[in-house]
Amino acid sequence: MRAIRVSQYGGPEQLKLEEVPRPEPQAGEVLIRVHAVGVLPMEWKLRRGLFQGRMPLTLPYIPGSAIAGGVEQVGPGVETFRVGQAVFGRTSKGGYAEYTTAAIENLALKPEGLSFVDAATISGGATVAFSALFENAKLQAGQRVLIHGAAGGVGLFAVQFARWKGAAEIIATASAQNEAFVRALGAQTVINYAKTRFEDVVHDIDVVLDTIGGETLTRSMQVVKPGGILVSLLEEPSQEEATRLGIRAMSNKPSFPWPSTELLQTIARLMTEEGVKTEIARTFPLHEAAQAHTLSETGHGRGRIVLLIH
């Protein structure tokens, strides 16, 4: 089968299209013919070797985890999925490939009303937004929320999930190009981060979701109201500062199995029945994975980049 492999850490040119053996599903796994795979920022960070300490990879490896495709074969003992079913979720075996295997606990059936390309934006995007807002921050109806990077692959779902939950006010940060888009998702106030320092205009927030890190994270601590919470996708916030301000601050902690079939099903239901929408930034064919990474590495844009494979 054709797959993109990385044999040495480095730039986008390290993403090479190669012929590799088709994997065999093990017990508790299925073989998936991949139709679409989301391109997550994490994947260019891994490719650059930025996580060698925390997440060492065995080279060569096939990148990609956020998949949608068809079940081609089931592994020993698998009874929950059948050949021919359309599924989506997460693989840890590499999704930038014509076929991959995935653990059944990280997959769900794809509803007919959801396309493969849209389903490929769920893992690593919607799943993260849901877990950060509801499992970690325990967002309640009537609370005020600030979502940074609201036009991104995580942020766009976070804004809509906060609206679905009944947040009293959704405040979001985005560039001028994405202001109208983020407002249409449900944010009442959109702060152009290039023009306005959010901490000058926003205070007393119950829940802050930080998808940016660095200075955005440190400056966000002061806008959380005492007793409120900040969840960062990027870094472990300073506990000393959190204690001084009387707030809670944490990095996003996923639940296990990650993501669970139940979480994936919940999100698919929100998308097919509750009007939650995704946004595709751009699609690329598998052999243009390097161009897809180059675009992702800009750190700007609207929605998720997706590789279309079949």
Ligand SMILES: NC(=O)c1ccc[n+]([C@@H]2O[C@H](COP(=O)([O-])OP(=O)(O)OC[C@H]3O[C@@H](n4cnc5c(N)ncnc54)[C@H](OP(=O)(O)O)[C@@H]3O)[C@@H](O)[C@H]2O)c1
């Ligand atoms: N730890 C975890 O569990 C976890 C999980 C998923 C993602 N992440 C990380 O979270 C980050 C976001 O992920 P993603 O998939 O949403 O990324 P993405 O799709 O690339 O989106 C990033 C967004 O950030 C916006 N942005 C850039 N600079 C900004 C700033 N200073 N203030 C506000 N918005 C800004 C960009 O919008 P403009 O075009 O408007 O600038 C863009 O829409 C990535 O670094 C990713 O690696 C962590």
